[in-house]
Amino acid sequence: MAGHPVQVWWARLEDARAGLRGLLDPVERVRYEATVDPAGKGRFLVGCALSRLVLGELLGLAPADVPLRRVCPRCGGPHGKVRLAPPPDGPGDAPPASDSSITFSVTHSGALVGVAVCRGGEVGLDVEESHGDMDVDSAARVALSDAELAALYARPAAERQPAFLRTWTRKEAVLKALGVGLGVPPRELEVSGPEQPPSVLAWPARFATRPPVTSMADMVVDGVHPAAVAVAVTGAGHGAGAGRGEAAAVRLTSHDGSQVLAGYDR
Template sequence: MTGHPVQVWWARLEDARTGLRALLDPVERVRYESTVDPAGRGRFLVGCALSRLVLGELLGLPPADVPLRRVCPRCGGPHGKVHLAPPPDGPAGTPAAYGHCVTFSVTHSGTLVGVAVCRGGEVGLDVEESHGDMDVDSAARVALSDAELAALYARPTAERQPAFLRTWTRKEAVLKALGVGLGVPLRELEVSGPEQPPAVLAWPARLATRPQMSMADVVVDGMHPAAVAVAGFGAGEEEAEAGGVRVEAGGVRVTVHDGSEALAACGC
């Protein structure tokens, strides 16, 4: 078997039910309660609960005990990229030790919420819900390089939105894997064309580190584009769990699971 294994779990905004709040830690509960927008509050709840269920199963921990931390690199507040932070005194071989080699990424768009988990590399996941009223022109001017813009406008109008979203998800996944988010201008990161295997063609000059990056395209519900990126492979490879839908591309082996089913089965 080739490729690096990544498990991706998809859930929906409609999976947000009150009982899932029992899985949140105190910091997450405060953020949940303070989120005014109902849809944003629901997506946050589903993303946290699903992350805890998936990681708890992988690490052999109760979901509520999974040590998730969010620290903003600019202000130190509890709203930065979420990551595993095992206790520093956890002995080798215990579930806590897995935190050094397990990474995950959370994404949401519209009613979709996804969680990707990977061992041996930094993983990034992005999804974009397709819809007809998207302003592709404005978004493309912000996100695409000059070469990518020219290629986009060489397409018929009807093909531009799906082509743009495929490119956008690849870029977002790469930046999430690097842990820099939108702190790096998307125009300076160039990726391969939508019909080509996903790959980074040009890196932003300001990036100090440019690791080996492997990628895979995914489609959710047959219509919504998503992408997975993994930076910095580990020496060993682990097999993904049996079941799910497998996608192989660009050195990443993706196994897709039903996150809605996992949330419904947790009994919260």
């Protein structure tokens, strides 16, 4: 399977500034104002603003006019995976087919914020800020399968955090591409080892009989922080054995999201 082209923009918490608030729609503004944690507030603002600026350029729309929609599949609340909304006035107002195929994913960890955009598949992006005080043992028990746990603890202690974070970013990217997030226990999804090309080895039960075709790629941000991208295709043309260790490389392009935000001077 040929990999899908994915573009990723990276920005920082320090890029948050008051002028970006004018890009938020009413739902985003309510969530922004309700966020108490200053860092969380800044990350949300940067993620929304960067998404709107990038997608607006691709769609030929003003950033504030990009139709974003968040709907939780479980409760219907405005906090699910963010997507481009369908046109409200029927097919006559739909964007061209090449634009309507766009999907995107937002991630943040610590001071890092990323936005990935893809055409023709559901994209998921994850980044994890690498730091020394992480409780790897507790996180691994929740996130890793039995086989992955055994492989992790076969490593010297000093290697466990980077190995875990590489595995976790891959899992999170896949779950985000599928639109399920942590609604599926990550222990049920098994991925290849950190030194191996990224691929899915075992799917959660709900996907096992017809797994999606999945492309994956690893990234490193600022030379330190692991990140991963996954693209899932669940429609026509997806074969019965696809996705089982056969993931093709994503055609990945990285961009400076901080520069995009700095160029918005309102």
